[in-house]
Amino acid sequence: MNHWLRAIGQDRLFFFGGHIVYNIVLFIVAITAAKIAGPQQWGIITLLMLIATYSGFLTLGINNGMGIALPLALGENDPIKAQKIKSTIFTSLFFTLVPIGIVQFILIYYWKKPLMDWVILFGFTVSFQLLSYFRIQLRSYENFKLYSSTYVVQIITLIIGLFCLIRGFQYLVILGIVNLITGIFIWIKLIEKPTFLLHKESLIQILTIGFPIMTAGIIGELLLSVDRILISIFLDDSQLGYYGFSSNFFKGIRIIGVAISMMVLPRIVKSFADKKFEEMKHYSLIQQWSSFGLMGVTSIFTGISLFYLIPIFIPEFESSLSVSYILLGVATLLPLSLYPHILNTIGKQKVYLMAQLFGISFNVIISTFFLYFGYGIEGVALGSLISMIAYVTLIRILGKNAFDQLINE
Numbered sequence: 159m160n161h162w163l164r165a166i167g168q169d170r171l172f173f174f175g176g177h178i179v180y181n182i183v184l185f186i187v188a189i190t191a192a193k194i195a196g197p198q199q200w201g202i203i204t205l206l207m208l209i210a211t212y213s214g215f216l217t218l219g220i221n222n223g224m225g226i227a228l229p230l231a232l233g234e235n236d237p238i239k240a241q242k243i244k245s246t247i248f249t250s251l252f253f254t255l256v257p258i259g260i261v262q263f264i265l266i267y268y269w270k271k272p273l274m275d276w277v278i279l280f281g282f283t284v285s286f287q288l289l290s291y292f293r294i295q296l297r298s299y300e301n302f303k304l305y306s307s308t309y310v311v312q313i314i315t316l317i318i319g320l321f322c323l324i325r326g327f328q329y330l331v332i333l334g335i336v337n338l339i340t341g342i343f344i345w346i347k348l349i350e351k352p353t354f355l356l357h358k359e360s361l362i363q364i365l366t367i368g369f370p371i372m373t374a375g376i377i378g379e380l381l382l383s384v385d386r387i388l389i390s391i392f393l394d395d396s397q398l399g400y401y402g403f404s405s406n407f408f409k410g411i412r413i414i415g416v417a418i419s420m421m422v423l424p425r426i427v428k429s430f431a432d433k434k435f436e437e438m439k440h441y442s443l444i445q446q447w448s449s450f451g452l453m454g455v456t457s458i459f460t461g462i463s464l465f466y467l468i469p470i471f472i473p474e475f476e477s478s479l480s481v482s483y484i485l486l487g488v489a490t491l492l493p494l495s496l497y498p499h500i501l502n503t504i505g506k507q508k509v510y511l512m513a514q515l516f517g518i519s520f521n522v523i524i525s526t527f528f529l530y531f532g533y534g535i536e537g538v539a540l541g542s543l544i545s546m547i548a549y550v551t552l553i554r555i556l557g558k559n560a561f562d563q564l565i566n567e
């Protein structure tokens with residue numbers, strides 16, 4: 159264990175702790191919001207959050223491109239190139255907000271929702287994209303000290319937001335304000351701030367790298383949310399609300415793996431830049447087993463807690479308990495895929511994408527089958543579990559083949 163901690167870097171432990179505490183507070187806020195909103199209204203909020211997530215496709219992957227291009231530039235010890243990348247992405251990000259706003263407005267208008275819903279949705283999306291930009295920059299520089307400080311800011315503002323939520327503020331409004339305050343905090347603390355400039359070569363490089371990764375990321379998000387999309391199509395808002403409530407526990411477990419992933423990814427990319435391929439796999443194995451172990455233990459503890467606490471404190475969502483147990487299992491399986499970061503780094507995004515498309519298609523077929531025979535949201539959750547097992551198996555096979563080919567070239 160000490161060897162693994164040294165490999166990851168002990169300075170990252172503060173980041174990991176901050177990430178976990180922040181997401182625990184966020185989880186409490188989300189559960190409180192669900193209880194206040196009720197199943198039907200929480201179903202609508204779940205749908206809006208899905209729209210915000212898939213709106214990221216209109217950024218064309220510029221943030222994703224920075225996640226690879228910036229660590230590569232830093233690994234090559236080229237600060238001028240790094241600054242060009244940061245400024246180009248920062249400028250491009252503001253241009254992409256225009257089509258995002260238009261598409262979201264059309265969707266809100268088509269669904270005959272109030273104009274205020276569009277304002278809330280667009281504001282949340284803008285804050286999320288900007289904060290994502292700053293976080294990727296901090297991760298690329300491995301500035302986990304400042305990254306940890308941002309979690310302190312988010313925790314404090316979320317706690318304040320919890321009281322605002324009780325007083326009637328909308329959940330997405332609170333999250334948008336928290337994201338905005340955190341983004342401003344990072345901007346103030348950055349020594350080298352990005353400027354509004356576009357560099358053609360940097361933009362081409364970023365899009366070439368980022369668009370395939372973003373596509374794989376969106377497809378990956380679809381892999382993890384196609385269940386909610388199917389429910390929104392075939393069932394009512396209340397059933398989506400029950401499932402969306404259970405998905406909070408899925409996301410809560412998943413954040414452990416995300417935190418470890420963010421700590422390890424820069425090391426994987428820099429090892430690739432130095433052509434240390436076995437070292438890449440070493441860091442990936444650290445990520446896999448650390449994530450799987452922590453997520454597995456946490457899932458068991460969470461499942462036991464839900465059994466005793468939900469009927470007492472949130473009885474209106476008691477019927478979603480079985481779905482919660484299944485989704486905890488789905489989340490725990492995710493780290494066993496092992497190869498996603500390696501495939502993205504070595505330029506094999508198409509292989510990653512193929513595995514994800516298989517998982518999505520398999521999930522749609524199985525979950526639709528269960529829905530047809532009346533198994534409801536429990537059937538959809540079970541379909542997600544079965545498809546996740548198939549996806550993990552396939553990507554390990556494809557990833558190993560791609561990695562072995564890289565070594566033998």
